[in-house]
Amino acid sequence: MKHYNEAFKDIPGTTVFDAEQSRIGYHLNMFCMSLMKAENRAAFKADERAYLERFPMTPEQRQAVLDRDYNRMIGLGGNIYFLAKIGATDGFSFQNLASKMTGVPEDQYKAMMVAGGRPPKGNRSKSDPGK
Amino acid sequence: MARISAGVTTSHIPAVGAAIDLGKTHEPYWQPVFKGYEFSKRWIAEHKPDVVVLVYNDHASAFSLEVIPTFAIGCAESFQPADEGWGPRPVPVVQGHPELAWHIAQSTILDEFDMTIVNRMDVDHGLTVPLSLMFGQPAAWPVKVIPLAVNVVQYPPPTGNRCWNLGRAIRKAVESFDEDLNVMIWGTGGMSHQLQGPRAGFINREFDTRFLDKLTQDPEGLAKIPHVDYVREAGSEGIELVMWLIMRGALDRQAREVYRFYHVPASNTAVGHIILENQA
Numbered sequence: 252m253k254h255y256n257e258a259f260k261d262i263p264g265t266t267v268f269d270a271e272q273s274r275i276g277y278h279l280n281m282f283c284m285s286l287m288k289a290e291n292r293a294a295f296k297a298d299e300r301a302y303l304e305r306f307p308m309t310p311e312q313r314q315a316v317l318d319r320d321y322n323r324m325i326g327l328g329g330n331i332y333f334l335a336k337i338g339a340t341d342g343f344s345f346q347n348l349a350s351k352m353t354g355v356p357e358d359q360y361k362a363m364m365v366a367g368g369r370p371p372k373g374n375r376s377k378s379d380p381g382k
Numbered sequence: 383m384a385r386i387s388a389g390v391t392t393s394h395i396p397a398v399g400a401a402i403d404l405g406k407t408h409e410p411y412w413q414p415v416f417k418g419y420e421f422s423k424r425w426i427a428e429h430k431p432d433v434v435v436l437v438y439n440d441h442a443s444a445f446s447l448e449v450i451p452t453f454a455i456g457c458a459e460s461f462q463p464a465d466e467g468w469g470p471r472p473v474p475v476v477q478g479h480p481e482l483a484w485h486i487a488q489s490t491i492l493d494e495f496d497m498t499i500v501n502r503m504d505v506d507h508g509l510t511v512p513l514s515l516m517f518g519q520p521a522a523w524p525v526k527v528i529p530l531a532v533n534v535v536q537y538p539p540p541t542g543n544r545c546w547n548l549g550r551a552i553r554k555a556v557e558s559f560d561e562d563l564n565v566m567i568w569g570t571g572g573m574s575h576q577l578q579g580p581r582a583g584f585i586n587r588e589f590d591t592r593f594l595d596k597l598t599q600d601p602e603g604l605a606k607i608p609h610v611d612y613v614r615e616a617g618s619e620g621i622e623l624v625m626w627l628i629m630r631g632a633l634d635r636q637a638r639e640v641y642r643f644y645h646v647p648a649s650n651t652a653v654g655h656i657i658l659e660n661q662a
Contacts, residue, residue: 255538258610264581265618269537277447284446287467322579331578331619332442332535339467345397349582349650360583364647368585369576375614 263377268330276328282306282316283333292340321352384482384556384563388429389629389637389658390422391569391597392515394438396466396507397649402514403472415653418643419515425641425657426516431566433479433526435486435552436509437628438570439534441466443506450536451498453548455490456505456529457483464504473510473519479526482559486528489555495548505529512570515655532625534571538609542624546605549631556632569629571622573644573654574615584617585652590644593623594656598639601630619651634660 259267266272273280282303285291295302303313315323316337324334338348346364350357363369373379398415401407407416443464445451458478463470487497509529517524533539540548549567556565573593576584593616596604605627612621630637641657 255609259613262581262610262614264579265576265613266579267537267613267618268535273447273536280442280447284442287443287465292467325579330442330535333446335577336442336467344649345577346649349577352579353582354580363583364585364650367587367646368574368652369581369583371584371586371588371615374581374584 278308280333283336286336384559392655394511394570399511432563435567438508454498454531461505464506483528486555490551493551543605545627546631549628553632567632569626573652575651576617589615
C-alpha cells in the first residue's frame with residue numbers, strides 16, 4: 252500500500268486524493284458539499300468567516316478558503332470536485348479555477364487548451380528535464 | 383432473452399451539457415464537438431436500445447465523503463437530475479429498469495462483485511451529458527437507464543482489470559434475463575484531462591489514440607494499465623478511463639468499431655467517443 256501511494260508522488264503538479272488527503276480534508280470537503288444547497292450558499296456569501304466556523308476545519312483550511320487559494324486547499328486535503336462548489340458559488344467556471352491553479356490569466360489558459368492543452372513532454376515526471 | 387448489442391463510450395464534460403442547455407452548440411468553439419456526434423444520433427435512432435447500462439462516475443453530487451461505494455447500481459424506478467450547485471440540468475427525469483437492475487445486482491454479487499444497491503440517487507452530468515449527446519433534447523429519454531456509478535474520486539478506485547471483469551459479469555447477467563431486450567452498455571468519462579493543481583490542462587493525444595485503438599484490438603492489455611500510468615499519461619482525471627473497460631468487458635472479444643471521434647478541447651478535456659457493435 253505504501254508503495255502504491257508513493258508512486259504517484261513523482262508526478263509533477265498533481266495531488267492524488269488518497270486516504271491521507273481524504274482524512275485531513277474531510278471537514279473542508281464536507282463544507283464544500285454543504286454549498287450544494289441554495290440556503291447554505293446564501294449564508295456563506297453573507298458572512299464567510301461565520302459560516303466556516305460551523306465546520307471543524309483547521310485555521311489554515313479556513314484561511315485558504317477565504318483566500319480562494321485552491322492549490323493550498325488541495326494541499327490541505329481538498330478534492331477538486333468538492334472545491335469546484337466554492338467556484339460555482341462564486342460564479343466561476345472550471346476554466347477560471349484552472350487559471351488560478353496554474354497561475355496564468357484565464358485567456359492565456361484557454362488559448363493553451365485550444366492549442367492542444369498542456370503537453371506530456373516535460374510534465375510526466377518530476378525528473379523530466381526542466382522540472 | 384436479453385442481449386447486449388453494442389457499446390458506446392463518450393466523455394461527459396459538464397461544459398458540454400451547459401452548451402446544449404444554453405443553446406450554444408452552433409458557436410464556433412462548440413460546433414466541432416457536436417458535429418462529432420451527428421453520426422451517433424442517427425446510429426442510435428436506428429438501433430433503438432430498450433435499456434442502457436450507463437457506467438459513469440458521480441462528482442460529489444449523490445455521494446459525498448460520508449459513503450463511498452466502489453460500484454453502485456441504481457435499482458430505482460427513476461432518477462432525478464442532480465442540483466450540482468447551480469440548479470439541476472433542464473433534462474428529462476431518467477427512467478430506470480428495476481427488474482433488470484436487480485437481476486444484474488443479484489447475478490454480479492453471486493459472481494463475487496460486492497455491488498452497492500441504490501434505491502435513491504440523483505444523477506449528475508456524468509450520466510446526463512452522455513444521454514444529451516446521443517439523444518439530443520427530447521421531452522422524455524427514449525430509453526430506460528440503469529445507472530452504474532463507479533468511484534474514481536477517492537483513491538484507490540477499482541483497477542482496470544476489476545472493471546474489465548465486472549463488464550464480463552454484467553454480460554452474463556444480462557444474457558440470463560428472461561425477457562427479449564436490446565441492451566447497450568455505455569462507458570463514460572475521460573479522455574485525458576487534469577482539472578487540479580499546477581498541471582491542470584494536461585492533454586495526451588498520443589495516449590488517447592492508443593487507448594482508442596486498443597479498445598477493440600487489445601482490451602486485455604488496457605486492463606493491465608496501473609493507476610499511476612493513467613495519472614501520469616492521461617492526467618489526474620484521466621483515471622475515469624477505467625470505466626470504459628466495464629463497457630468493453632461486456633462486449634464480444636470480436637466487437638467491431640463502427641465509429642470514432644476525437645477532439646481537443648472541450649473546456650479542459652479531450653473528447654473521445656467510440657461505438658462498438660457485437661456480432662449479430
